[in-house]
Amino acid sequence: MNYDFSNKTVLITGATRGIGKELANQLDSMSADLILTGTNNDEIERLNSLYSNRKYFVLDLESEDSINLFFSEIDKINKIDLCINNAG
Numbered sequence: 001m002n003y004d005f006s007n008k009t010v011l012i013t014g015a016t017r018g019i020g021k022e023l024a025n026q027l028d029s030m031s032a033d034l035i036l037t038g039t040n041n042d043e044i045e046r047l048n049s050l051y052s053n054r055k056y057f058v059l060d061l062e063s064e065d066s067i068n069l070f071f072s073e074i075d076k077i078n079k080i081d082l083c084i085n086n087a088g
Helices: 018-029 041-050 064-074
Strands: 009-012 033-038 054-058 082-084
Touching (some): 018 033, 054 064
């Protein structure tokens, strides 16, 4: 089956490795705009430099400051069509 996620924004937590990374790759191939999270700042910076339709954010769910910063950033986004909570 072919799915088209053009003009759709997808948020995936835990998207820098494993299942989350594969989900991001699959949705990227379906033209989704991606908002992705991970905990490794260096990896987030590297990934943001590689992709134009993906935006990676550091999100440590054990840190209130990290959560607040993340929400202040995604407040700037008009809509999220799909959320996949994959963070371990």
